[in-house]
């Protein structure tokens with residue numbers, strides 16, 4: 001990777017930097033799910049990392065604005081695909097990176113920007129980066145919004161599919177990759193691999209959403225509301241402890257984990273969990 005490109009990357013604001021790395025991580029997982037060859041995976045990985053590089057030219061006060069953007073501000077943001085593509089071209093980067101920067105806001109039905117391209121001009125690598133980009137934007141906190149829960153992200157992405165804007169197959173794989181990353185995040189938080197490997201990715205998503213949505217302080221009422229909302233609590237009546245410390249959240253995870261593994265995901269799994277605990 002060229003030094004100039006890496007130095008350009010460091011000029012991005014912290015949100016965009018983190019977003020770029022997240023999109024990269026997600027895209028690599030999607031490539032793996034597709035069984036993509038190593039060369040194509042490497043190209044996709046870099047293309048994903050630098051897709052928003054044009055934002056180094058977008059004024060920080062617009063990128064980090066708390067409220068709704070004006071039409072004029074949005075028009076300035078919309079310059080980043082062309083700015084990024086030009087920068088990558090000037091730095092003699094591969095066409096795949098240039099295309100990703102230029103086309104990642106295009107949609108299959110021609111409703112995207114900057115050129116209103118349509119499906120035949122949007123190959124698989126671009127479709128993957130576009131869907132990963134939207135997934136991470138929805139899943140991340142921004143100065144003006146909280147992260148969305150997995151189920152909300154799923155609904156939004158499939159609405160885009162239904163509207164003919166995103167590729168159904170790609171979206172399914174991006175959601176599978178996102179679920180996998182959420183599980184890894186819970187493993188990191190819970191710091192207990194041997195235990196967590198018995199948790200299904202679906203359950204990990206719900207627990208991760210609970211933490212993301214409520215942060216470090218959560219009341220028993222909120223905990224119950226969250227479970228009601230997720231549809232997984234049903235009528236099982238799990239008693240929530242007081243979620244007012246980080247420790248109690250970990251306890252909550254443990255409770256939820258036992259509840260889910262024993263209660264919903266079958267006696268076999270519950271027994272397995274019991275075995276490794278003894």
Ligand SMILES: [Fe+2]
Nearest residue numbers: 051052104105
């Ligand atoms: Fe972008």
